[in-house]
Amino acid sequence: MVLRAFAHFTSRMGRLLAPVFVVLSLVAVAVPADAQSFRFNSFDVQGNFRTNDASVLQVAGIEPGSTVTAGQVNDALQRLQNSGLFETVEVAPRGNTLVITVVEYPTINRIAIEGNRRLDDDELLVLLESTPRRVFSPITAERDAAAIAEAYRVTGRLTATATPQIIRRDENRVDLVFVVSEGSVVETQRIAFVGNRDYSDRRLRQVLESTQAGLFHALIRSDTFIEDRIALDRQLLTDFYQDRGYIDFAIQSVTPELSRDRGAYFVTFNIREGQSYRIGNLSVVSELPGANAADFQNIINIRQGVRYSPRVIDNVITRMENLASDQGLRFVRVEPRLVRDDANLVVNVEFVISRGERVFVERIDIEGNQTTLDRVIRRQFDVVEGDPMDARQIRAAAERIRATGFFADVQVEGRQGTTPEQVIVDVDVEEQPTGSLGFSASYSTDGGAGLAVNFAEENFLGRGQALAVGFNTTSGSQSLNFSFTEPAFLRRDLALGVSAYYAMSNDDDSDAESTTYGVGTSLGFPVSENSRLRLFYNYDHDEITGYDTDDSLILRNEAESADTSRVGFTYSFDNRDTGLNPNAGVFLAFTGEYAGLGGDTEFLRARVRAQAETRIMREEVTLRATFEGGAITALDDGTRASNRFSLNSRQLRGFESGGTGPRDTGAANDNALGGNYFAVARFETAFPLGLPEEYGISGGAFFDVGSVWGLDDTMGSSGTVDDDFYLRSTVGLSVFWDTALGPLRFNFSHPLEYQDYDRTRNFDFTVEARF
Structure with a gap:
């Protein structure tokens, strides 16, 4: 080791003192007439294999026969050393000949990255300027190392380093290896606010993209500190206050402070709220x-x-x-x-x-879209080439482009065109992945354990189309579904969709098994600023097998395969994001359908769903009210169980799925029959429990009331089935827990009104994990 250290020291000292030795040697052999000038009639270039003599002399910059000083010769040496072509350079005068001896940089044989686990080789190699079969450059290698460290920095690993090393091979080749030390993730330990009076830190943290470390911070990386998020957080916080009338709101400073051990950040927003107008x-x-x-x-x-x-x-x-x-x-x-x-x-x-000014749009230039077609971006603009320039419409188009979710960054700017009356709109986008493959596991007291696999692509083939395929299985059911949506059919705001599905489920009350499959198509379009209309057609086939004498006579009479051909519409209104009140909104959906265009059944069915929510108590508490109702009328022999309504445990908490409504109590299996009508109202609130935020635990309370009633056939296994309207109600408490596995919800219910044959439930929980 001592020998290697000494050799390294002498090598570096030799390179540092080389210019001095050259000058001294030049002085020593100078002609007596002028001790500081020389004239070289010839040059001898040695050691160059890839670079020809002419190129070396051109870099040196000394002309044959010209008079040069010792300083000019030294400058030539410096130019050769700084050219990036040679590892070492020596110049030595021999009479009228200047001898230039060079050692060329080696050629890169291969490039490897070692020590990286969080980022794959493919993610890092595309960042490098160095390439195999090219000349090795230490300066370029250092830039490549910095690029690798930057890639880790944006993922929150601020202490990551990359060190370039070379391994000598024969024929003046080297292997370039980047040794990576990834370091640990630097998380956001705490996000605090100074100057906020009307809103708590807890509420403001919900606005930001950045999140602070939670109870499961070792597993969840959403709290990783990423400096680029700060700019987005500033904008989100400003929008939050301005939407609530704080016209004087200002963010005076944002201070991220690194902890002493460099393992966490403390971010402080210093704000001035002002008054709400x-x-x-x-x-x-x-x-x-x-x-x-x-x-x-x-x-x-x-x-x-x-x-x-x-x-x-x-x-x-x-x-x-x-x-x-x-x-x-x-x-x-x-x-x-x-x-x-x-x-x-x-x-x-x-x-x-x-x-306004008479300015026209000359053209719209789009750059950066490697996958997405130009027309997908252009259809977000309400203006085209030749239209009057409207800055507001351009900004609105930029927001719509961002809202597609196809791009990580969108920049839309205008610049002067070929004349002062024309403007060129430049659209610069940065694409991001739009596909996802999800695996999820779930468990609920209603459906038991389940597994789901879902594939979704929101920008299929860069055309802005949505494609989804999913498979879901639980202890008593399996389903497979497919959907495809073209959001700009005929290059209009028309959403054309096609779908297909298959489902199989077992009846909890018996050994019966139902199988359903079908296809459908739909066309949706806007009818106002906040509403849309969707027209659809579906063709379904269902059949039920396995009923025996222990099951209801009504169900046994309906147990035959049937095809249903139905057409309908759904009108929806939603101002939760666009309404005048940022703390409140309404969602309304009404669906009407007719079955009978072919098939074996004929009926009219309608369904309505309305939901309103608001925040109170400085937006710490959320109130939500939901109403659902539906009715079906048979136009032939009567309704079938597959078309009637039943309430599951999420629509009416405190009861089993299918645990309410008309029931054939004379049957041994006590089968649920469903009803021709249903109505349910749910009132709930969510609020903090005062626990530390990193626990991710909050509370809620609810009150549900509803019923299912009405049958065409009331002759059950042992007489008349009671299908009258009976109100059911329940009250309960909820606990919400955001865990590493996913959102976990516990419901503790107490039914207040129910029938003797209803199936109640006092507790249930659900959890879903995606990985």
């Missing part, structure tokens, strides 16, 4: 001939007293611009002028309609 007077002023202010005043869909939000104001401006377009007005600008009333904490808004 509400919207006051709303008025419209028209400075544009042909634009009637009253027409624009009538389409304002917000009222006085709601929380001020830039998003709400933008929505009104969009409505006004659309009205102007419908009226044939072009280059219209709608500018909101805000007048603050600090005494009453309101903002009066005056919308001024004026003539």
Whole structure:
């Protein structure tokens, strides 16, 4: 080791002192007439195999026959050393000949990465500039090592290092090896806020993309500190406050501090909340001939007293611009002028309609999409080449592109076109994986243990199409499903879907087994800002086998295969993300269908679902109310059990699935029959329990009430079946626990109203894990 250290020292000292020796040697052999100048008539280049003599002399920069000084010769030496072509360089004058001796850098034989476990070789090799069969460069190798360390840094491993090493081979070749020390993940130990009065740290942490370390931080990596998330967190926090009327909100600083052991970060947001303002007077002023202010005043869909939000104001401006377009007005600008009333904490808004600049879209340039087709991105724009330039529509298009989920980063900017009246819109995207293969295990007291395998691709072949295939099995059922959706059928906002499924399940009350399979197609389109209409057609086949004399006579009479051909529609309304109140929203869905276009059954069936939710107590507590109801009317001999309604344990907690409704008590197996009508209402709340957040435990309470009733055939195994309306209700408490396996929910129920033959349940839990 001493010899190696000495050899290394002498080698480095030799390279450092080489220029000095050259100068001294040049001085020693200088001609007497001028001790500092030389004239070389010839050059002798030695040791070069890949680089020809002319290239070496060109880098040296000394012309034959010209007079040069010792300093110029030294400069030539420095140029050769800095060229990156040679490992060592020596120059020595011999009379009128300058001898240049070089040792070329070796060729890279192969590149290997060692010590990496978290990132695969394929992920790291694409980052390297060095390539096999190219000349080895120490500078390039150092850049490659830095690139590897950066790849680990963005995953939260800030202490990761990569060291380039070479292994000498014959024929002046080397193996380049990067030895990686991955280090440990640096997690976000704590996220704190300074300056928040109206919202707790707990509520604000729910807004951020970053999360702090939880109870299972050793298994869950969502709390890994990633510096790039800070910018997104700032924007999310700003949007949160501005949507609630805090027009003066500002993030004064964000301070990530590394712990002493460099194993965790403490992130502190220093904010200024300000006051929350509400919207006051709303008025419209028209400075544009042909634009009637009253027409624009009538389409304002917000009222006085709601929380001020830039998003709400933008929505009104969009409505006004659309009205102007419908009226044939072009280059219209709608500018909101805000007048603050600090005494009453309101903002009066005056919308001024004026003539905007005459600027047109020359073209839309798209870059960075390696997989996604251009047309998938272009259809997010409401403007095309030649249309008037509308900055608001461009920003809206950028948001829609981001909302597709196809891209990790989206940048949309405008620049001047070939004339001052034209603008070129540049769209720069960075693609990200859009496919997923999921394996999940589940357990519930209702269905037992289960396993599911799901494949989904949201951007199939880069066309923006969605493809999904899934398989699910539990102790008593198996299912297989397939679906495909084209979201822009005929290049319109028409979602065309096709699907197929197969399902098999066992009756819990008997040995009967039901098999169902079918295909379907649908077409969906928007009918308003927050609503859509979906038209569908399905063809199903079902059959039930295995009923015996212990089962209900009603079910035995219905136990025959049947084909069902049905057509229908679903109207849905959802303003939970786009409504005026960021803390509240409503979801409504109504489905109506007719069966009888062929097949063996004929009926009308309708179903409605409505849900409303809000947050109270500084948004710490969530309140939710859900109503569901349905009815089926047979147009032939009667309804079948496969088409009737029944309530599962999630629709009506406190009862078994199928544990309520008409029942043939005269049958030995006490079979559930289902009903032609059902209605259920669920009221629930979720709230913190005061436990440390890293435990991931919160609480809830619920009250459910509902019923299933009505049959066409009431002649059971031993007489009449009671199918009257009987109200069932239950009250209970819930415990929610976010674990490493997935979200775990415990329900403790106590039925309040029920029939003697109902099947109740006092406890159930579900857990799902994806890996």
